[in-house]
């Protein structure tokens with residue numbers, strides 16, 4: 001098969017050429033289980049694509065680490081996917097997208113590399129009624145300014161407040177997405193941004209773990225704010241990119257799971273996302 005040449009810089013705007021009838025898998029990567037929200041959304045949109053999901057549970061969380069560390073981890077993941085012959089890598093982690101998407105593209109010019117930040121920012125810029133946007137994300141994503149820049153570029157008058165919510169990652173990894181602890185954390189981190197005269201009107205879930213907290217966030221914040229899931233927006237973008245090139249139905253529809261540690265724990269959660277794989281799907285443990 002011919003080597004795929006992709007202009008990654010244009011990947012967000014333009015359909016990619018040369019994917020047609022390309023049965024190679026799509027690699028989906030996150031620090032842990034959060035990226036399963038993206039993989040599940042991708043599966044719904046592209047049921048025949050083969051997906052490889054890699055959770056770097058050995059090095060979770062990414063959100064509290066330095067940019068250069070997360071970049072190194074993302075490059076390790078990219079090398080793994082390249083060794084498994086993927087046609088596209090989705091950084092299903094906002095923190096890795098914020099720090100590393102450009103570097104991964106530079107290192108792998110023949111690989112389509114998509115992050116989840118631009119797609120989430122685009123949706124927030126379009127859907128926020130009054131342009132008062134709160135981005136809930138990891139410390140690293142907030143510090144990087146990636147969402148603030150991406151939203152400002154699309155809707156300059158918007159005010160963007162990035163709120164680090166590190167405990168949300170732990171709650172999701174522990175399966176504590178509902179109940180008094182999750183609600184208390186949601187109130188503490190976010191409620192005051194959605195009250196009063198200058199209340200925000202849009203909440204971006206800028207971490208792929210956070211969609212699992214969406215019912216709790218809705219309960220705590222009420223029906224008013226728009227909820228934007230960067231995980232969902234990122235999956236949409238990947239699906240559009242592939243569908244536009246007629247490659248959407250070329251794989252065998254399988255999903256293969258890989259983790260750098262804690263395979264049993266990961267398998268239990270993955271089984272809930274992909275019931276067709278059974279309660280404890282097979283997980284291959286890999287070293288990056």
Ligand code: DGL
Nearest residue numbers: 034061062063094095208
């Ligand atoms: N799911 C990841 C994200 O979207 C980060 C979680 C972590 O801190 O590892 O940012």
